[in-house]
Amino acid sequence: METILLLAHTETDGTLAKPALEALTAAKELGGELIIGLVGAAVEAAANQIAGCGASRILAVSGEAFSQPRYSTDAAAAEALCRAAGAAITLATSTSRWARALPGVAYRLEGRIDTHATAVSVLNGAPAVNRWFYRQRIEATLTRSQRPWFILLDAGCYPAWSGAPGAASVETVAVNADGTRTTFSGIRAPKADEQTIRPDAKLLFVAGAGWSKKQADGATHTADAERLILGFLRGAQASLGGSKSLVDQSGEGEAVLKFMTHLNQIGQTGSTPRHQKGLSTCCHGEEPHVVGWRFVNERRAINLDANCGWARGKADVLYVADAFEVVEKLNQLLGA
Numbered sequence: 001m002e003t004i005l006l007l008a009h010t011e012t013d014g015t016l017a018k019p020a021l022e023a024l025t026a027a028k029e030l031g032g033e034l035i036i037g038l039v040g041a042a043v044e045a046a047a048n049q050i051a052g053c054g055a056s057r058i059l060a061v062s063g064e065a066f067s068q069p070r071y072s073t074d075a076a077a078a079e080a081l082c083r084a085a086g087a088a089i090t091l092a093t094s095t096s097r098w099a100r101a102l103p104g105v106a107y108r109l110e111g112r113i114d115t116h117a118t119a120v121s122v123l124n125g126a127p128a129v130n131r132w133f134y135r136q137r138i139e140a141t142l143t144r145s146q147r148p149w150f151i152l153l154d155a156g157c158y159p160a161w162s163g164a165p166g167a168a169s170v171e172t173v174a175v176n177a178d179g180t181r182t183t184f185s186g187i188r189a190p191k192a193d194e195q196t197i198r199p200d201a202k203l204l205f206v207a208g209a210g211w212s213k214k215q216a217d218g219a220t221h222t223a224d225a226e227r228l229i230l231g232f233l234r235g236a237q238a239s240l241g242g243s244k245s246l247v248d249q250s251g252e253g254e255a256v257l258k259f260m261t262h263l264n265q266i267g268q269t270g271s272t273p274r275h276q277k278g279l280s281t282c283c284h285g286e287e288p289h290v291v292g293w294r295f296v297n298e299r300r301a302i303n304l305d306a307n308c309g310w311a312r313g314k315a316d317v318l319y320v321a322d323a324f325e326v327v328e329k330l331n332q333l334l335g336a
């Protein structure tokens with residue numbers, strides 16, 4: 001097997017986050033000589049964290065300039081590490097930093113890159129990647145003869161590597177970051193209490209347009225919908241998804257759920273998250289939506305309509321019931 005370079009950047013606390021450790025598991029499963037390339041303000045903590053992973057070398061580009069997500073410094077660091085390692089294959093997690101910087105690095109090194117890989121394996125003695133096409137409808141296994149070959153691995157596809165920390169020896173690779181014109185001014189993120197997307201949650205809770213529609217009494221109950229959905233998310237620590245119909249209403253300025261954005265949209269033109277379980281509420285379960293449930297293993301739905309899409313083989317269990325009533329009861333049970 002060819003030499004593999006695993007690229008990882010540190011987090012603000014100096015350690016490696018779970019997705020980087022997942023990529024380490026993937027690199028180890030592929031086999032061959034493993035070299036680690038670290039990037040960050042200071043990399044000692046990260047190097048010690050993975051000291052027991054069996055890498056033949058740990059290379060690092062460090063310094064304050066490399067603490068910040070920025071194309072020029074991330075690309076320069078990755079390029080220098082790739083040249084120092086001389087590896088045929090470079091593997092990294094698809095963080096926003098690597099997804100932005102590595103395609104350019106592949107170009108500089110006259111290599112090729114495959115993004116959104118979900119697995120790496122050995123096929124007929126050669127390394128191969130798995131990747132989904134056409135909105136997760138077709139899965140392909142690809143090999144490439146071009147080297148160096150860069151692979152960006154999606155998060156959540158491998159268990160995080162967990163081994164005993166130790167005292168690692170790190171080889172420093174020098175990179176000149178002078179002349180950087182881009183200044184990183186900070187991260188704008190929603191307040192913690194507004195966070196509704198939780199990739200690591202066991203349960204995906206999906207809200208459909210029914211929550212904003214007139215109910216049996218002829219009126220809409222948006223305030224109740226907000227209270228019930230947020231109560232459930234807090235009680236179950238679930239992640240929130242939405243159907244296109246519901247998230248589009250927010251964009252059109254109608255009075256709907258304030259915390260629902262296009263980032264929550266699940267489906268063909270939305271996201272395809274990975275969760276163990278899914279609970280769909282007030283959502284019809286049409287194919288362009290359900291295709292986003294590709295990686296949700298256990299599916300349940302609540303809909304007033306016994307003939308909705310979920311009843312047609314798309315859910316394991318369909319509760320033909322009023323979601324307002326069911327979620328109210330669930331929240332009582334959850335103590336939310």
Ligand SMILES: Cc1cc2nc3c(=O)[nH]c(=O)nc-3n(C[C@H](O)[C@H](O)[C@H](O)COP(=O)(O)OP(=O)(O)OC[C@H]3O[C@@H](n4cnc5c(N)ncnc54)[C@H](O)[C@@H]3O)c2cc1C
Pocket residue numbers: 207208209210211213215242243244245246265266267268269270271281282283284285286287288289292302303304305308321322323324
């Ligand atoms: C090219 C293309 C791409 C698309 N991409 C996406 C995509 O990425 N994601 C996506 O979601 N859609 C997508 N769509 C749209 C999709 O086909 C549907 O229009 C959309 O998913 C419908 O949303 P909905 O089920 O929430 O709304 P509706 O179809 O309006 O369904 C609302 C449901 O709520 C139920 N309901 C109402 N009140 C209650 C209650 N009290 N209790 C229980 N149930 C209740 C109703 O019975 C109804 O089934 C796409 C369409 C196209 C053509």
